[in-house]
Amino acid sequence: MTVNGEVSFWFDPLPEPGPGLPGDAEADVAIVGGGFTGLWTAYYLAKARPGLRITVLEQRFCGYGASGRNGGWLTNSITGGRASYAAAGKSAVEEFQAAMNQTVDEVIRIAAEEGIDADLLRGGELTVARNPAQWQRAQAFAAAEAQWRGADVVLLSAPELAERLQVAGGLGGTWQPHCARLNPVKLLRGLLRTVRSLGVQVFESSKVLSIEPGLVRTERGEVRAPQIVRATEGFTAQLPGLRRRWLPLNSSMIVTEPLGPEAWNRIGWQGGETVGDFAHVYMYAQRTADGRIALGGRGKPYRFGSAVDADGATPEATLASLTKLLREMFPAAAPARIEHVWSGTLGVPRDWRASVTYDAGTGLAAAGGYVGTGVATTNLAGRTLRDLLLGTDSELARLPWVNRKVQQWEPEPLRWLAVNGLYAAYRAADAQESAGARAGAGTSFIASVADRISGHR
Numbered sequence: 468m469t470v471n472g473e474v475s476f477w478f479d480p481l482p483e484p485g486p487g488l489p490g491d492a493e494a495d496v497a498i499v500g501g502g503f504t505g506l507w508t509a510y511y512l513a514k515a516r517p518g519l520r521i522t523v524l525e526q527r528f529c530g531y532g533a534s535g536r537n538g539g540w541l542t543n544s545i546t547g548g549r550a551s552y553a554a555a556g557k558s559a560v561e562e563f564q565a566a567m568n569q570t571v572d573e574v575i576r577i578a579a580e581e582g583i584d585a586d587l588l589r590g591g592e593l594t595v596a597r598n599p600a601q602w603q604r605a606q607a608f609a610a611a612e613a614q615w616r617g618a619d620v621v622l623l624s625a626p627e628l629a630e631r632l633q634v635a636g637g638l639g640g641t642w643q644p645h646c647a648r649l650n651p652v653k654l655l656r657g658l659l660r661t662v663r664s665l666g667v668q669v670f671e672s673s674k675v676l677s678i679e680p681g682l683v684r685t686e687r688g689e690v691r692a693p694q695i696v697r698a699t700e701g702f703t704a705q706l707p708g709l710r711r712r713w714l715p716l717n718s719s720m721i722v723t724e725p726l727g728p729e730a731w732n733r734i735g736w737q738g739g740e741t742v743g744d745f746a747h748v749y750m751y752a753q754r755t756a757d758g759r760i761a762l763g764g765r766g767k768p769y770r771f772g773s774a775v776d777a778d779g780a781t782p783e784a785t786l787a788s789l790t791k792l793l794r795e796m797f798p799a800a801a802p803a804r805i806e807h808v809w810s811g812t813l814g815v816p817r818d819w820r821a822s823v824t825y826d827a828g829t830g831l832a833a834a835g836g837y838v839g840t841g842v843a844t845t846n847l848a849g850r851t852l853r854d855l856l857l858g859t860d861s862e863l864a865r866l867p868w869v870n871r872k873v874q875q876w877e878p879e880p881l882r883w884l885a886v887n888g889l890y891a892a893y894r895a896a897d898a899q900e901s902a903g904a905r906a907g908a909g910t911s912f913i914a915s916v917a918d919r920i921s922g923h924r
């Protein structure tokens with residue numbers, strides 16, 4: 468039997484939540500949300516200012532959100548793409564890219580320094596093309612990436628791809644070095660242990676009901692703090708006044724049982740690269756440290772009224788479609804049992820670009836909107852929030868995602884219609900491309916129209 472939900476495969480077993488907020492309290496900095504954003508922010512603040520009273524408030528247990536459910540790609544990707552920051556100027560964007568590249572190194576460094584074993588393996592990021600339209604996109608992508616300092620993308624021919632990975636129908640792909648595979652919950656638990664040892668107070672089972680300048684109201688009492696960080700990502704829409712800020716988009720994953728040596732001999736994947744593809748509704752995968760394939764993609768994209776899943780419970784249809792994709796791509800893994808399926812929620816801004824914000828007047832800060840690339844970006848957000856909250860004038864505080872104005876999403880039912888319509892269009896485009904209907908003709912017309920409407924590429 469495939470386990471469904473129960474937050475994610477990475478939590479086994481589920482943790483007992485730690486102590487909740489015992490009543491009204493005071494802090495210098497209150498952080499709402501115990502995911503990577505909240506914990507990295509707490510970590511860097513505590514390191515920079517020992518003695519600062521930092522309180523983290525988490526509704527369930529740390530890692531309950533996307534941070535405990537993701538694909539474990541520690542990648543240098545700029546959410547929304549570099550081109551979306553073109554108005555900031557090319558050199559500012561290249562500095563941003565350099566900061567993201569360094570962020571991958573930083574997480575690996577801190578894990579080593581703090582004795583956190585997170586199954587980190589730096590094999591780079593491999594993106595495969597499995598039909599002619601995808602292969603055209605791969606070539607165009609590699610050519611466009613070559614224009615940017617720090618992108619470091621290499622185009623791989625079919626034989627070069629096959630040396631790394633035997634994927635059915637592989638026509639070639641791209642690879643870049645700034646990515647590592649990890650076990651997200653091992654990283655998160657190590658970070659939680661570390662921040663607690665630095666004196667940060669972390670209260671779990673403490674749902675925040677509202678945030679206003681100087682005051683966080685929870686189900687268990689109030690916390691007064693001159694500086695408050697909101698790090699609630701895909702759950703943000705549930706807070707008063709923030710319903711249209713970041714759209715909660717679903718992503719779902721499956722994991723196989725460990726594969727035997729014979730299957731691994733057929734698949735290759737000795738380098739431990741993270742693996743994605745050039746489909747419009749793309750997939751992402753990792754070879755886990757214990758020899759499984761964990762593979763994710765878009766399930767039911769969006770629930771009406773910005774609702775979120777119940778502890779990662781996933782529709783059977785999503786389990787079936789991800790399983791089909793895994794077996795198509797890796798026939799050698801077809802006999803393997805699917806041990807677990809789960810889902811999680813991404814935070815998606817209207818322009819698909821993340822942000823870090825701080826208003827010194829109100830003391831309110833926030834970070835998020837990372838879409839599917841927050842595992843590394845949350846670390847950069849944590850260091851940036853440290854500088855903003857402590858008033859340190861740094862290069863990080865001047866990166867183009869800082870204090871960016873974020874546009875609101877449309878009200879319902881437009882939001883529901885737009886997002887589900889967009890993904891229906893992308894699925895149709897993928898089906899058309901893999902049926903070879905426009906073989907050699909590049910991106911399907913349907914997908915080009917969807918891209919233009921959504922404005923997210």
Ligand SMILES: Cc1cc2nc3c(=O)[nH]c(=O)nc-3n(C[C@H](O)[C@H](O)[C@H](O)COP(=O)(O)OP(=O)(O)OC[C@H]3O[C@@H](n4cnc5c(N)ncnc54)[C@H](O)[C@@H]3O)c2cc1C
Nearest residue numbers: 500502503504526532533534537538540675811840841842
């Ligand atoms: C299935 C899936 C796969 C992904 N794969 C990747 C990947 O491979 N690489 C990558 O870079 N990114 C990936 N992501 C995205 C990445 O996981 C996120 O961007 C990142 O974890 C966001 O961290 P966060 O701390 O900002 O948010 P979260 O981890 O969602 O944390 C928010 C926390 O706030 C808490 N909270 C919310 N509301 C309240 C409240 N009112 N009161 C108290 N607490 C509250 C939540 O319980 C949660 O713990 C994936 C996401 C998903 C869902």
